[in-house]
Amino acid sequence: MAMALKEQTAMPHVVFIPYTMTSHITPLIHTARLFALHGLKVTIITTPYNALLFESSIDNDRLVSGCNITIQTLQFPSDEVGLPVGVENFIASPSMEIAGKVHHGFVLLQKPMEQLIRQLNPNCIVSDMFFPWTVDLAEELQIPRFSFQPATFIHQCAWHFLKEYTPHKKMASTSESFLIPGLPLAIKMKCSEIEDFLKEETDYSKTVNAVLEAELRSYGIIHNTCSELEPGYAQVYEKVRGRKGWHIGPLSLFINKQESKISSKESFKSNSCSDPWKDCRDCLNWLEDQEPNSVLFVCFGSMVRFSDDQLKEMAEGLKATNCSFIWVVREQEKNQVDENDHCDGWLNGFKEMVVQKNKKGFIIQGWAPQVLILKHQAVGGFLTHCGWNSVLESLTLGVPLITWPLFSENFYTEKLLEKLELAIGVGADVWNSGFIISSPVVPREKIELAVKCLMYDSEKSRKIRENAKLMAETLKCATEEGGSPKTGGPTSYETFLPSFNL
Numbered sequence: 001m002a003m004a005l006k007e008q009t010a011m012p013h014v015v016f017i018p019y020t021m022t023s024h025i026t027p028l029i030h031t032a033r034l035f036a037l038h039g040l041k042v043t044i045i046t047t048p049y050n051a052l053l054f055e056s057s058i059d060n061d062r063l064v065s066g067c068n069i070t071i072q073t074l075q076f077p078s079d080e081v082g083l084p085v086g087v088e089n090f091i092a093s094p095s096m097e098i099a100g101k102v103h104h105g106f107v108l109l110q111k112p113m114e115q116l117i118r119q120l121n122p123n124c125i126v127s128d129m130f131f132p133w134t135v136d137l138a139e140e141l142q143i144p145r146f147s148f149q150p151a152t153f154i155h156q157c158a159w160h161f162l163k164e165y166t167p168h169k170k171m172a173s174t175s176e177s178f179l180i181p182g183l184p185l186a187i188k189m190k191c192s193e194i195e196d197f198l199k200e201e202t203d204y205s206k207t208v209n210a211v212l213e214a215e216l217r218s219y220g221i222i223h224n225t226c227s228e229l230e231p232g233y234a235q236v237y238e239k240v241r242g243r244k245g246w247h248i249g250p251l252s253l254f255i256n257k258q259e260s261k262i263s264s265k266e267s268f269k270s271n272s273c274s275d276p277w278k279d280c281r282d283c284l285n286w287l288e289d290q291e292p293n294s295v296l297f298v299c300f301g302s303m304v305r306f307s308d309d310q311l312k313e314m315a316e317g318l319k320a321t322n323c324s325f326i327w328v329v330r331e332q333e334k335n336q337v338d339e340n341d342h343c344d345g346w347l348n349g350f351k352e353m354v355v356q357k358n359k360k361g362f363i364i365q366g367w368a369p370q371v372l373i374l375k376h377q378a379v380g381g382f383l384t385h386c387g388w389n390s391v392l393e394s395l396t397l398g399v400p401l402i403t404w405p406l407f408s409e410n411f412y413t414e415k416l417l418e419k420l421e422l423a424i425g426v427g428a429d430v431w432n433s434g435f436i437i438s439s440p441v442v443p444r445e446k447i448e449l450a451v452k453c454l455m456y457d458s459e460k461s462r463k464i465r466e467n468a469k470l471m472a473e474t475l476k477c478a479t480e481e482g483g484s485p486k487t488g489g490p491t492s493y494e495t496f497l498p499s500f501n502l
């Protein structure tokens with residue numbers, strides 16, 4: 001590995017390259033800001049509409065905290081990929097087809113990005129895992145490259161052992177459970193919960209292989225996780241992957257600390273990508289009138305789109321619990337033919353009944369201020385698809401979870417949360433190949449049962465609630481000076497940066 005570090009004359013310059021998904025962008029930008037706050041020169045390379053997601057935080061860091069951090073934008077090739085101007089992120093993609101075009105746009109940006117990086121002549125590249133080509137460039141420039149993995153160790157370890165021992169191929173039916181060998185906690189899965197690229201060669205297998213191969217040639221891999229959440233997994237990961245995994249999460253804790261410093265200086269309001277401040281007054285005002293721990297927050301990340309049938313079941317399930325809730329509804333794109341039959345009709349009726357008449361709920365048809373909602377004392381539970389950012393945001397605030405895994409590595413996260421007794425599952429057990437959800441509809445009864453199990457008082461719900469509060473404390477300690485008390489590993493921000501030796 002060609003990793004000779006360049007002679008240092010000024011502060012080391014690190015280039016960051018985020019991908020097109022909010023859930024990847026947010027923690028990578030947190031990492032970039034962390035580097036800049038520790039005195040490194042940082043340049044973030046992205047496209048104009050993705051830059052809008054975080055540019056005010058970066059301006060704050062520069063103007064208020066005096067950081068040397070800038071954004072360089074490259075025009076997104078909208079015409080070449082056949083997308084309207086402004087569609088540069090999966091949040092703006094209502095279908096997998098559009099998401100595919102957005103991805104293709106970033107493939108076309110490789111050459112302009114390479115050219116820009118050569119001009120910038122940095123000392124280090126930290127790129128999203130989905131830009132494996134950055135390792136070739138780093139080798140050419142003789143600088144270290146770090147891959148950024150926004151999610152868990154557990155799914156990467158599970159992939160390794162599933163590929164090696166293929167226990168899922170020995171099962172008689174897709175609904176039979178088997179133990180994943182080699183993992184620190186005994187994790188059982190069903191075949192139906194496993195990604196299709198682990199069962200057969202798919203286009204995505206090629207992408208995963210390219211990511212893993214590039215990581216083998218990288219200086220290290222940065223993960224938004226820590227040993228407290230994944231006990232024993234960092235060690236297994238490093239053993240099976242043969243590369244150093246820097247676990248510096250949860251990054252949202254770092255950013256909360258930073259933003260409270262900024263607001264204590266009474267500067268202008270920050271607008272970090274995970275904390276949009278706009279359009280959220282009504283929802284937060286409504287929360288003010290609710291009892292502590294009484295509200296369930298229901299949100300399935302930045303991309304997931306459910307069918308109308310599933311949304312109706314969810315509405316009925318939530319109504320039957322008699323609990324208060326905030327529900328973020330994002331439905332599937334409708335073609336012209338069934339437009340009349342669409343969501344708006346029944347959803348308006350539901351809103352009228354549950355939201356306006358009974359004052360039991362609040363519906364957000366768009367982007368929710370998730371972190372601000374989770375921070376509110378009225379929120380006592382979070383029904384989530386187990387997106388890793390959502391899980392971290394919830395647990396760092398001590399909010400227990402109801403799990404409804406859907407796609408990507410969601411199912412491994414659910415199993416981990418179950419083992420740590422931090423969540424109750426709704427019983428979803430079929431993996432989807434993308435964010436358009438086509439798995440069997442989870443019936444209202446299952447939703448009602450899981451919600452009541454967490455939100456109503458019982459020995460089990462008290463235990464989960466207590467565990468969530470303890471986890472929040474543990475995570476806070478793990479990210480303070482001195483780092484993780486459990487492992488002594490580099491989970492602390494203070495000890496992490498010097499260890500790069502830049």
Ligand code: UDP
Pocket residue numbers: 021022023024026274275276299300301302303304328366367368369370371386387388389390391393
């Ligand atoms: N998010 C938000 N408002 C929404 C939906 C999502 O702020 O209405 C944020 C959420 O706080 C998290 C991210 O988007 O930071 C979602 O990431 P996650 O890993 O949970 O799920 P994904 O979007 O990858 O499915």
